[in-house]
Amino acid sequence: MFEDTLELAENKLLLLYIFDKIKIPITNNKITQIILENNFINYFTLQQYISELISSNFLKYTEGENKHRLEITEKGKKVLSLFGNRLSRNKIDAADEYLTNNINIIKKDxxxxxxxxxxxxxxxxxxLKAVDNNIVLIDLKITVDSNKQARDLCAKWKNNSSEIYSKILGILTN
Structure with missing residues (x-):
């Protein structure tokens, strides 16, 4: 039972650590992807931990653009600073390596x-929308005739948003 308690505490600290390192609010889907890709915690336990961290006011939801995003609170940062040394070096290294290799993708998402x-x-x-430091760069709504066109536009925007944004800006300013 004592080992279970230690593992529970370490896993919650790991979640706080990841949120603190990312430094931007992210969706539940994104944190779930990060955790599952690294086999840190199983899905159901992860969702329970997130819920418990929210009710303890260590994590909070921020709302924006019809999306709920999670971020670490000041209380969560304080707990992490007090107990972060209880995280295993292996988990910290694995989290750091993943975040270093994927932070641009996470931020882009x-x-x-x-x-x-x-x-x-x-x-x-x-x-289609692009935001940088809480400033909306572009928020474009387009009506199309088919589901396929809608999916294609979304995919192109996700893959080439910088280029598309630059072209739109260039067309509008020239």
């Missing part, structure tokens, strides 16, 4: 968004 909704049976509204 948070700052570049694309989604679509059905307007009528035959119309789809595509929303």
């Amino acid at each position: 948070v700052t570049i968004t694309s989604d679509y909704t059905i307007e009528n049976k035959d119309k789809f509204i595509v929303n």
Whole structure:
């Protein structure tokens, strides 16, 4: 039982550590992806820990653009600073390596968004958005005729947002 308690505490500290290192609010899906890709915690336990960290006010939800994102609170940072030395070196190294290799992708996923909704049976509204340091660079809504067009626009935006943004800006300013 004592080992279970230690593992629980270490896993929660690891979550706080990752949120603290990322430094930007991220979705539950993104933290789940990070944790599962590294086999740190299983899915159901992870969701329980996140819920417990929120109710303890170590993590909080921030709302923006119809997306709930999680971030570490000041209370969570304080707990991490007091007990972070209880994290195993292996887990810290694994988390640091993953974040170093993937931080740009993580930030891009948070700052570049694309989604679509059905307007009528035959119309789809595509929303393409880029945000940098909480400043909206572009927020574009386009109506298209098919689900395939909507999906294609979202995929192109995710893969080439910088280039597309530059072209739009160039067309509008020239």
